[in-house]
Amino acid sequence: MIYLSKVEIRVSTIEDGALFKRVLLQPGVLEYFPMYDLREVEDAVRIWEIFCRKGASLTAVKDNIPCGIAFLNLQGYKKLTHQCLITIALDEAFRNQGIGTKLLEKLIFISKDSFNLEMIHLEVYETNPARRLYQRLGFTEFGMHPNFIKEDGRYINKIFMQLSL
Amino acid sequence: MLHWFPPSNAQELENFIKVWMSFSRYSASLTSVYEKTPIGIGTLFLMPYRKVAHQCMFQIVVDPDFQRKGVGSSLIKNLKHLAKTQFRQEYIYAEIFDENPLTVLLNQQGFKEFARQEKYVKEKDSYFPRILMGCDLLE
Numbered sequence: 001m002i003y004l005s006k007v008e009i010r011v012s013t014i015e016d017g018a019l020f021k022r023v024l025l026q027p028g029v030l031e032y033f034p035m036y037d038l039r040e041v042e043d044a045v046r047i048w049e050i051f052c053r054k055g056a057s058l059t060a061v062k063d064n065i066p067c068g069i070a071f072l073n074l075q076g077y078k079k080l081t082h083q084c085l086i087t088i089a090l091d092e093a094f095r096n097q098g099i100g101t102k103l104l105e106k107l108i109f110i111s112k113d114s115f116n117l118e119m120i121h122l123e124v125y126e127t128n129p130a131r132r133l134y135q136r137l138g139f140t141e142f143g144m145h146p147n148f149i150k151e152d153g154r155y156i157n158k159i160f161m162q163l164s165l
Numbered sequence: 166m167l168h169w170f171p172p173s174n175a176q177e178l179e180n181f182i183k184v185w186m187s188f189s190r191y192s193a194s195l196t197s198v199y200e201k202t203p204i205g206i207g208t209l210f211l212m213p214y215r216k217v218a219h220q221c222m223f224q225i226v227v228d229p230d231f232q233r234k235g236v237g238s239s240l241i242k243n244l245k246h247l248a249k250t251q252f253r254q255e256y257i258y259a260e261i262f263d264e265n266p267l268t269v270l271l272n273q274q275g276f277k278e279f280a281r282q283e284k285y286v287k288e289k290d291s292y293f294p295r296i297l298m299g300c301d302l303l304e
Binding site for chain 1: 171172173174177180181212213214215216217219220255256258279280281282283284285286287288297299301
């Protein structure tokens, strides 16, 4: 695990939007997101900027290369502000090295420490291998949205998972 | 009434209504009228992304003076029809806060619960669940 010492997790800057966009457009990545093409990805990056400006996004950097992003989709309504949805995207060349775990662990930390959240949750497609990572970090399932994704006549279910803080 | 909806105050309500009514632009909103007075409204929150555009959430609200008279049932029935015929929706669902009387109506109309998230809503240090109920329009 020596390589992990070279991984730094820092608060994202607006410039990291380019990283988010690049990762989303890597082959196969959009299979795990609702976006379909460049236009939809750019729309998602614009929404990310809102949370980034609130300090709610983290960037993983390995050997000075930004390689992953995780953020809190902070809620706007007062009665919902104790919880939020989270999103994570990791460069495919940097997977299976513990970076996703480190990124999420730090996100969980700032959820409690900086944003006073009591619960975070996520939405993951049934086919996404990242489900194992979320389970390992303590996320539990609370439902399934049937046939949430429809692509080329193929349907994929969406699983809801949450973590009480 | 606001217990069942995301807003807690006037400012939040304004924003909520703005988003809700923006869907009337796409003719995705229906109004119930009784003797020329609008008494209920139901809206499909159509999804902007292509891969998820075959299904959507909806919201309804009925004037308290006209509740328990079939207005909600009629709105849901008409929303299902609108979703299927005009927008080629295959599945519609509702996000319900707490144990809302709406769950009974939805059960009657073939909706099934597919997720229940405890403590999703927090009001004055009390917690309430959100319940997601969906209906397959292809069946």
